[in-house]
Amino acid sequence: MHRFFRRTDIGILIGCIFIFILFSLWNHDQWFNWYTFTSISRYTAILGLLAIGQTFVILIREIDLSVGSVYGVVGITFISLEHQLSVPLSAFLALLFALTIGLINAVIVIHGRLSSMIVTLGGLFFYRGLVYVSTHGGVSGPPREARLDWFNQLLGGHWFRVENGFLLLLLIALLSGVLLYHMPFGNHLLALGGNSASAESQGVPVNRVRTWAFMICSLFAGLSAIATLANDPQTSVSLGTGLELESIAAVVVGGTLLTGGRGTILGTVLGAFFFTAVRSEMIAFGAPPSWYTSFVGIALLLVVTLNTVLSKRLTAG
Amino acid sequence: MLKRLFCALLLSPFLCFSFVGVAFAQGDHYRFVMVSHIGSNDPNMNWLTTSIKTFEEKYPDAKAEYLSTNEYSLQNFITILNQAIATHPDGIAIPILNSEALQPILDKAVKDGIPVVAFNISDPRPQEQRIHYLTYVGGDEYLTGLKLGQYVIEQVNAGKVPKPTKILCANHDATHQGLKARSRGMTEAMKKIGVPVDELIIGADPAKARSVMQSYLSTHKDVNYIFCLGTLSVPWAYSVADEMGLKPKLSDKGLTIVGVDDSPNSLEGIKEGKVLASHSQGFWLQGYLPMEVLYFYKKMGMSPLNDIITGPIVINESNVDAWIKIVKGIIGEEAYKKQITW
Numbered sequence: 001m002h003r004f005f006r007r008t009d010i011g012i013l014i015g016c017i018f019i020f021i022l023f024s025l026w027n028h029d030q031w032f033n034w035y036t037f038t039s040i041s042r043y044t045a046i047l048g049l050l051a052i053g054q055t056f057v058i059l060i061r062e063i064d065l066s067v068g069s070v071y072g073v074v075g076i077t078f079i080s081l082e083h084q085l086s087v088p089l090s091a092f093l094a095l096l097f098a099l100t101i102g103l104i105n106a107v108i109v110i111h112g113r114l115s116s117m118i119v120t121l122g123g124l125f126f127y128r129g130l131v132y133v134s135t136h137g138g139v140s141g142p143p144r145e146a147r148l149d150w151f152n153q154l155l156g157g158h159w160f161r162v163e164n165g166f167l168l169l170l171l172i173a174l175l176s177g178v179l180l181y182h183m184p185f186g187n188h189l190l191a192l193g194g195n196s197a198s199a200e201s202q203g204v205p206v207n208r209v210r211t212w213a214f215m216i217c218s219l220f221a222g223l224s225a226i227a228t229l230a231n232d233p234q235t236s237v238s239l240g241t242g243l244e245l246e247s248i249a250a251v252v253v254g255g256t257l258l259t260g261g262r263g264t265i266l267g268t269v270l271g272a273f274f275f276t277a278v279r280s281e282m283i284a285f286g287a288p289p290s291w292y293t294s295f296v297g298i299a300l301l302l303v304v305t306l307n308t309v310l311s312k313r314l315t316a317g
Numbered sequence: 318m319l320k321r322l323f324c325a326l327l328l329s330p331f332l333c334f335s336f337v338g339v340a341f342a343q344g345d346h347y348r349f350v351m352v353s354h355i356g357s358n359d360p361n362m363n364w365l366t367t368s369i370k371t372f373e374e375k376y377p378d379a380k381a382e383y384l385s386t387n388e389y390s391l392q393n394f395i396t397i398l399n400q401a402i403a404t405h406p407d408g409i410a411i412p413i414l415n416s417e418a419l420q421p422i423l424d425k426a427v428k429d430g431i432p433v434v435a436f437n438i439s440d441p442r443p444q445e446q447r448i449h450y451l452t453y454v455g456g457d458e459y460l461t462g463l464k465l466g467q468y469v470i471e472q473v474n475a476g477k478v479p480k481p482t483k484i485l486c487a488n489h490d491a492t493h494q495g496l497k498a499r500s501r502g503m504t505e506a507m508k509k510i511g512v513p514v515d516e517l518i519i520g521a522d523p524a525k526a527r528s529v530m531q532s533y534l535s536t537h538k539d540v541n542y543i544f545c546l547g548t549l550s551v552p553w554a555y556s557v558a559d560e561m562g563l564k565p566k567l568s569d570k571g572l573t574i575v576g577v578d579d580s581p582n583s584l585e586g587i588k589e590g591k592v593l594a595s596h597s598q599g600f601w602l603q604g605y606l607p608m609e610v611l612y613f614y615k616k617m618g619m620s621p622l623n624d625i626i627t628g629p630i631v632i633n634e635s636n637v638d639a640w641i642k643i644v645k646g647i648i649g650e651e652a653y654k655k656q657i658t659w
């Protein structure tokens with residue numbers, strides 16, 4: 001029992017149960033409506049994929065502020081390549097581009113000995129600028145045959161009325177969980193986040209682990225963009241604007257410590273679900289969507305406080 | 318000695334250029350700056366850059382520069398405005414994105430001898446309170462909403478589209494007072510037939526905007542019109558409505574979408590029967606005329622007494638083909654195709 005309450009994601013677990021009961025009682029018809037589920041699961045998938053990638057970086061006590069712009073630039077690359085190449089090849093090249101961005105971030109952070117906040121802040125502006133310059137403000141949708149391609153149908157379609165993007169999120173969450181908690185790479189990553197000097201002294205390939213963390217983060221941002229566009233190919237150069245902060249908020253609310261070393265993938269996914277569900281219900285209740293921005297701040301403080309208080313009290317007892 | 322000669326040779330081109338610069342500034346040449354919020358992220362930028370190029374060709378003694386932000390940020394906009402003022406241009410054309418924020422900066426520029434022309438968005442306050450610009454060149458955002466609303470009523474009376482029960486104004490930028498004015502215009506038009514209008518801030522990210530609209534529409538089932546205040550959100554609104562089974566294709570039933578701007582997205586939407594109507598605010602004139610006003614003000618001390626209203630012109634199925642031709646002529650066939658996201 002104590003072990004359960006020592007989980008860093010206990011706050012978000014309670015938060016999600018609380019909003020589920022609250023919305024079920026308060027707004028039953030809307031909450032158990034299929035459109036609501038579709039809308040929430042679709043956006044949870046987008047934000048969740050970004051946030052899982054961000055979790056890997058935060059676990060090693062770094063941060064990636066460029067994910068929103070990476071999501072944008074990889075998405076625009078994917079949709080542009082679809083005009084020239086097959087859809088799977090376009091997706092492959094776009095993901096390769098995402099991995100390269102992650103690699104560049106890691107190389108600059110590690111070998112330049114610069115703060116990841118500064119490096120990825122530069123990336124945030126650079127990749128967004130790249131989108132503007134390369135598109136001149138207009139992004140044409142993919143050709144009709146590309147929209148009907150099996151790959152886009154697979155990522156953007158449904159399976160028994162459940163969004164495939166959401167199923168992709170669950171699959172990636174599962175694989176990430178296995179990678180983090182049942183593979184040597186995960187042990188190394190958590191050890192590095194906990195105490196990098198100690199990890200290095202125990203033979204953890206610190207630079208390699210950090211490089212992979214940044215690459216996974218960019219890769220998942222790219223994957224999220226491709227899944228988004230496979231579903232809704234009408235897009236614009238503003239694709240991904242502001243998503244970097246939402247992804248960080250989802251990770252922090254999900255219980256991952258900004259000091260690194262502790263956190264869960266489940267908490268991150270629940271964090272993404274929590275924000276998406278509350279925004280949806282706030283709009284349904286008639287609250288101006290701009291209130292949501294303030295709500296994110298309040299929720300962040302509440303859940304993090306709840307996490308800290310619960311883990312202290314219950315483990316002390 | 319050789320070292321000094323080498324240095325002199327190296328510096329000579331820079332010295333020559335600096336003298337040329339002084340000579341240029343002292344001659345009868347003018348340099349005007351258009352500071353804009355319509356950047357590379359907005360397809361409408363082509364209208365403005367093309368028209369100021371035409372201005373430069375017509376008046377070889379004048380140079381027009383285009384500076385813009387690439388995101389919806391008032392803070393960044395003010396930064397580039399300050400940078401433009403620091404270069405002491407012969408005139409500035411600027412949209413009044415936020416009267417209170419821009420007033421102290423622009424009034425100081427005017428006091429320092431830099432004439433200002435407002436374009437695209439005017440200062441909505443009464444004449445005696447507004448920023449001291451020479452004139453305003455642009456559409457009337459309130460009229461845009463009003464005229465499109467009146468067009469909806471005309472089409473309802475003609476039996477072509479359903480009678481509105483409630484209208485949603487989808488706003489992608491909460492800080493843009495022009496979009497708020499469009500929404501007010503639509504609200505005013507709908508007052509006459511007793512139809513309520515809601516404004517929803519959807520944000521600029523497509524996925525988030527769709528999610529917000531879907532949440533709203535699933536609980537506001539009485540909404541049967543979406544007025545997209547920006548051209549970006551027109552296809553997003555259509556796809557959300559289509560997915561929710563609200564039948565957005567134009568007919569006398571289902572949900573009807575009204576767009577804005579003469580962008581390829583809105584024009585193709587009208588052509589394909591997905592959008593009832595859109596508008597043009599005369600973007601080409603909004604780029605060209607402010608430069609000409611500044612030019613004649615500097616050259617002859619003359620400026621118009623009244624604002625120059627360049628739009629709205631309602632675009633519908635009857636004139637959409639002509640508009641497609643005009644737009645292709647301005648931005649080119651390839652760029653036109655590239656901007657269609659349907």
